[in-house]
Amino acid sequence: MKPVFTRTTGLTDKPFHYCPGCTHGIIHRLIAEVMVEMNILDTTIGVSPVGCTYNNYEYFACDMIQAAHGRAPAVGTAIKRVHPENMVFTYQGDGDLAAIGAAEIVHAAARGEKISTFFVNNAVYGMTSGQMAPTTLIGQVTTTSPFGRRPEFEGYPINVSEMIATLRGAVYVERVAVNDFSHITKAKKAIKKAFRVQQEGLGFSMVEILSTCPTNWGKDPVASLRWMEDAMFKQYPLGIYRGQDLEV
Amino acid sequence: MSNRVLMKGNEVIAEAAVRAGCRHYFGYPITPQTEVMHYMATRMAEVNGTMLQAESEVAAINMVYGAAAAGARVMTTSSSPGISLKQEGISYIAGAELPAVVVNVVRSGPGLGGILPAQGDYFQATKGGGHGDYRNIVLAPASIQELYELTVEAFNLSDRYRMLTMILGDGALGQMMEPVEFRDVEPIENVAKPWALTGRKGRSEHNTVTSIYIEADVMEAFNNKLQAKYAKVTENEIRVECVDCEEPEIILTAFGLVSRICRNVMQLAAKEGIKVGLIRPITLWPFPSQTYAEIAAKPSVKAFLDLELNCGQMVEDVRLAVNGAKPVHFHGRTGGNLPTQHEILEHIRTLAGRNA
Amino acid sequence: MQDVSIVIAGFGGQGILSAGKFIATAALLEGREVSWFPSYGPEMRGGTANCSVVISDLPIGSPVINDADVLIVMNGPSLDRFISHVKPGGLVIVDSSLVLNIPDRKDISLYRIPASTLAVEAGNITFAIIYLLGCLAKQSGCIQRESFEAALTDALPTRHHHLIPKEMAVFDIGGTFLNEN
Numbered sequence: 001m002k003p004v005f006t007r008t009t010g011l012t013d014k015p016f017h018y019c020p021g022c023t024h025g026i027i028h029r030l031i032a033e034v035m036v037e038m039n040i041l042d043t044t045i046g047v048s049p050v051g052c053t054y055n056n057y058e059y060f061a062c063d064m065i066q067a068a069h070g071r072a073p074a075v076g077t078a079i080k081r082v083h084p085e086n087m088v089f090t091y092q093g094d095g096d097l098a099a100i101g102a103a104e105i106v107h108a109a110a111r112g113e114k115i116s117t118f119f120v121n122n123a124v125y126g127m128t129s130g131q132m133a134p135t136t137l138i139g140q141v142t143t144t145s146p147f148g149r150r151p152e153f154e155g156y157p158i159n160v161s162e163m164i165a166t167l168r169g170a171v172y173v174e175r176v177a178v179n180d181f182s183h184i185t186k187a188k189k190a191i192k193k194a195f196r197v198q199q200e201g202l203g204f205s206m207v208e209i210l211s212t213c214p215t216n217w218g219k220d221p222v223a224s225l226r227w228m229e230d231a232m233f234k235q236y237p238l239g240i241y242r243g244q245d246l247e248v
Numbered sequence: 249m250s251n252r253v254l255m256k257g258n259e260v261i262a263e264a265a266v267r268a269g270c271r272h273y274f275g276y277p278i279t280p281q282t283e284v285m286h287y288m289a290t291r292m293a294e295v296n297g298t299m300l301q302a303e304s305e306v307a308a309i310n311m312v313y314g315a316a317a318a319g320a321r322v323m324t325t326s327s328s329p330g331i332s333l334k335q336e337g338i339s340y341i342a343g344a345e346l347p348a349v350v351v352n353v354v355r356s357g358p359g360l361g362g363i364l365p366a367q368g369d370y371f372q373a374t375k376g377g378g379h380g381d382y383r384n385i386v387l388a389p390a391s392i393q394e395l396y397e398l399t400v401e402a403f404n405l406s407d408r409y410r411m412l413t414m415i416l417g418d419g420a421l422g423q424m425m426e427p428v429e430f431r432d433v434e435p436i437e438n439v440a441k442p443w444a445l446t447g448r449k450g451r452s453e454h455n456t457v458t459s460i461y462i463e464a465d466v467m468e469a470f471n472n473k474l475q476a477k478y479a480k481v482t483e484n485e486i487r488v489e490c491v492d493c494e495e496p497e498i499i500l501t502a503f504g505l506v507s508r509i510c511r512n513v514m515q516l517a518a519k520e521g522i523k524v525g526l527i528r529p530i531t532l533w534p535f536p537s538q539t540y541a542e543i544a545a546k547p548s549v550k551a552f553l554d555l556e557l558n559c560g561q562m563v564e565d566v567r568l569a570v571n572g573a574k575p576v577h578f579h580g581r582t583g584g585n586l587p588t589q590h591e592i593l594e595h596i597r598t599l600a601g602r603n604a
Numbered sequence: 605m606q607d608v609s610i611v612i613a614g615f616g617g618q619g620i621l622s623a624g625k626f627i628a629t630a631a632l633l634e635g636r637e638v639s640w641f642p643s644y645g646p647e648m649r650g651g652t653a654n655c656s657v658v659i660s661d662l663p664i665g666s667p668v669i670n671d672a673d674v675l676i677v678m679n680g681p682s683l684d685r686f687i688s689h690v691k692p693g694g695l696v697i698v699d700s701s702l703v704l705n706i707p708d709r710k711d712i713s714l715y716r717i718p719a720s721t722l723a724v725e726a727g728n729i730t731f732a733i734i735y736l737l738g739c740l741a742k743q744s745g746c747i748q749r750e751s752f753e754a755a756l757t758d759a760l761p762t763r764h765h766h767l768i769p770k771e772m773a774v775f776d777i778g779g780t781f782l783n784e785n
Contacts (some may be wrong), residue, residue, distance in 0.1 A: 012454070041549070043447040048458075057456045063445040064456035065317050068340050073311035074302065078314030078322070079445060081298045082272060087446045104310070107303035254625070254632050254640070280644055288749070363644065391663075424667045427632050505666070512665035520759045561652040 010036040014058050021214035024052060027120060028059055030178075030188045031089070035062060038195055045079050047072040051093040052126040062095050070101020070142075076115045087198055088115040095125045098134035099102040105164070112169030112203035116194040119160060119206055122213040123171035123232060130216030134158045136175045137235050142208025142216070157235055161208045165241035171203035172243035175236060177210040196248035203241075210236055225237045251429035257392050257417065258325075260428055261351055263290060264399035267322045267434045270299035270349070271323040273310035276304055276330060279363045280419040281353035284325040306332040309337030309350075316346035316456040320443030321403050325351035325420070328369050329360060329587035331377075338412060339595020340379030342474070345460025347406035347439075349399070350384075351415040353422035354559075356583050367504060370561035373416045376535040381471050383478045385413040385485065386502040386532040392426035398530070400434050409440035409481055416532060417582070418557065420505050436571040481534055488536035489528040495548040496525030498599050501528050501540075501566055502555040506587065510555060513592045522600045524549070532562070540569035551599045552576040555587060607662075607748040609669045611686055612733075614678030614699075622759070623654035623676070623733045627740070630747040631659040631754035639667035644690060652682060659746050662747035674744055676736050678719075680705050695743055697736050714785040715739050728767070731774045738778020749775070 007013075010032025016025045035041045044062040048054060051070035057064030067075040072090035080088040097105050097119050108115065124142055125131040132142040132149060135157050139148040149157075165173045172194060176187040187209055194205035210232050212224040219227055251350065255263070262284045273292060275285045286428045288299040292489035308324050315322040326334060329350045341348050352373060358365035373386045385405050389395040395417060400414040445455055461467035483600050488508075492514060493499065500510045507528040517524040527543065529536050543549060551574055554563040563578045570576050597603050610627060614620045614738035621642050628640040642655045656669040671691045678699045679775060690696055692711040717739060723732035723766045741747050747755075758766050 042449050045445045045447060047314075054460060055375060055458075055462075061454055063447055063455045065314065065456070066344075067313070068310060068336055071307070071313075071337070072381060074307040074310035075314035076316075077300070078272065078274065078311035079318045081300065082315050082318035082320045102305050106309050107307065166334075193568055197461075219312055252632060254629055254638070292695070419644075420641060420667060423642055423644050424668075425628060426664075427638060508665045511663070535748075586666055586668050588668075589665070590670075 008032045008036050010041055011059055012061050016053065016059065019215045021212060021224055022052075023211045026178045026184060026212065027187070027209055028056060030184070030191050031091070031118060032060060034192045035187060038192065039197075040195065041086050043078065043085070044089065045083065045088040047079070047088070049090070049092040049096040051096050052128070053091055053093065053120070054137060057092060059103065070099070070122050071104055072096070073104040073113070073115070073117065074099065075082045077108050077111070077113045080115050084114070087195060089195070090115065090117045092117060092119055093126065094119070094121045094123065094133045094135040098160050106167070107180040109164050109167045109170040109204045109206065112171070114201055114203065116198050117204075118191065118194075119208045121160070121208055121236065122211040124213050124216045126213050126216055129205060135160070137231055138185050159236060160194045161206070161241045164206055166230060169204050171241055172197045172205040172246055173208075173241040174237050174243075175208040175210065175241065177228065177233070177238055179210070179228050193246070193248060197243070197246065200248055202248070208236070212237075213244050252429045254425050255392065255428050256283055256423065256425050258353065259287045259600060260396045261286065261325060261399055261415070261422075262287035263430070264396045265349065265403070266291050266295055266297070267430070268321065268400040268403040269292070269436050269484065270321045270323050270403060272315045272320045273297070273299045274302050274308040274315070274322070274324050274391060275299070276302050276308050276326065278330045280329045280355060280422050281325050281327045283422070284351070288437050305333035306336065307495070311335035312348050312350070313337050313341055313344070313346065315350045316341065317344065317445050319441045319446060321407070323349040323351065325353065327353045327355045328366075331369060332507045335378035338503040339380050339382060340383065341412045341460050342378075342382035342384070343380065345410040346412070346457070347410050349402045349406055349410050349415070349418065350412060351399070354416065354418045362584050363419060365421070365505070365557060365586070366582060366584065367418060367506070368561070368582065369416065369559060370532065370556070373443060373453050374535070374581055375416050375566070382474060383411070383480060383481075383533055385409070385534075386416050387413065388416050388530060388532050389421065390504050390507050390528065392421070392424070392428045395421060396428050396430065402436045404435070408438060408446035409477060411477070411481070413441050416504070418504055420586075433582035479557045485531060486534045486536045487529060488539050489527040490539065490543070491528070492523070493525035493527065493543050495523060495546065496565060497523045497548060497550050498596050499525045499527060499543060499549055500555060502554060503532060503562060506555050506557060508588060509592065513589045513596065516589060516593050517596050520597070520602065522596060522602060529562070535565045537565070537569035540566060541571065541573070544570045546571040549574055553579060553595060553599060555579045555592065557581055557586065607658055607660040607664070607676065608744060609672050609675040610657045610659075610676065610746070611654060611669055611672040611689065612657070613652070613682035613686055616651050616653040617660045618653070618676065619733045620653040621655050622654050624657045624719060624739055624757045625759055627657050627659075627747060629734050629758050630751040632650065633751045633754050633758070634680070634748060636661060637664050639664045641667040652679070654682065654686075663768065674740060676740060678702055678733065678736070683707060692736055695740070697739050698702045699732060699736060705767075710785060713743065713783045715743065716784055722777070723774070726770070726774060728770070731771060733769050734774045735778035737776035739781055741775070742779030
């Protein structure tokens, strides 16, 4: 029988450890497939964050490094400066990128570092068990906002793509989602475009990917996808925030 | 006529690094070491290297982490408060066994403290500083010439052992000018780095750099491996200078600039008939404990006098090494003050029982 | 001990730190041991500036001077601050155009040179410190005239080299002043 789907060689054989219904696995696959399709698996160096995907250096088949919480853009910056001919990406969650690592991402983008950041936004801290993130929605209940996020106490969510898009060094910024087939296809295109922008040496590129966390949202996988569409899409509209006319 | 040139300590650090093959430098401005960055800004351009002014000390050390993982000879420099910020990255560098050079041009603390010379970061440098069970090689130069030579050596040591080497200087060493004579050819050790991240480029396995060891046994095995490495460094790399230690009455001990004041005092003491020796650790870690123990065992030795620009830090290691064989006294100055020859001599007279 | 320890102090912008470098470079060219240590601090311009230069035939202990053989001052506050640090028998050289107070120590040699006034008359205010250094060389013997000239050539950018003959003339005038104590 002819196989209709095979695991991409951009991933190792190690099984993912992610919770049922979590979309990190999809995002990993998309990045890996793009690396294979672009024939850059042999020249790419990825930077793993702190969070649920701390050990995705075991999953991606390219050279990988694990970075301290929030510091991936700084680590990626240096790797790219040492190996300008290589491709470098960071994979970061919302706590990692938008809280503890807010300075690093802003400055890497402002410097126009020729790296690509894949920013996975699921509106919550996953690994440490569901605390409020910078991207947590107003009213969203988390373990550290048990009464729902109240603007007067916990402030407002950060729209990272919109913020990064204000920086000249960031040449391509797009927000995508992995809630259904058509959005997953769009997400893959965006990931490829980010790598292309880097390959062309145009500057910093970032794809924000809206993702689920059924475990910490307290929802089943299907309900999680619906909540992403109903609640997250309102706060975080999908679309290209920088580089609309970019042809790569 | 020699080729001695007059240079500022901070500039010598930068020049030495470039000569040692460092082509990546990441820094953040802080007094009294910022001239390293100034010098690097033009010097790195000349050699096609990178001087990147980071957004913070934290970012700078994580850039060091990245560049080291990518196989480069890399350095950052800072001063005390900045070095505190870098401790997270320093611990990661230890945990990932990466070679890197960090220079601390120490100013006085705690807190924002002052910007004048001090040695208050001895504990931080030698006892870890960041979290976890790790060591850095710590070198303490006493002159600009030695600052140059040890900076070059720091890169070799780091590569040889895959660990971080810290140069512990002070504000005076960074700011002062002294003659320095550069070698025509630097003794650079070329160590293969098959573990480095370069892109797979045909390698069958991907390289990974990490400091995470989630399972207990794996973490313990890694710690045991580190300790075995540290034991090897202790066996091979201790550097210490002993002056007039054959049959001394009083042993002075100091590192860095203070040791030079001690040397002048020794001449003054000799005129008064007091035999004074000096032990100057050049590696603060590994610490030359054996040397102290051997000299403490000499019958002529009445007492040790440890001198530091802090409230008593290295003296704890001296006391552990001397292990009660002889009394160990302490003389410290802080805030940027240096001990005068006169005050040290007074202390020696008291210890030697020569005060009328 | 053959050390000569020199403290040079004044306002930032008067060429205090450069003057120290000229002396240190001259001594280096004579093959001697030398150290130069600046005041460094938050003030960048217009604040006080001072530097310590030690010249010796032996390895130098501390670059920071507690008791100076020579004090050169170009403002009043610096004289007040450092005069007590001069060793008995030491040498004090002041720019009397700017330093109006007269030290009440009789155990020192005192040279008062209207350096800034002379420099303005000579057409270049930056020469002021050179008068004082000429006096230093003449009275302390810590550096030779030839090595000072070589140090200027060494330390100054080429575009300023045409000033050197004039600076050496100024340096020589500095050596003609007499002890006022």
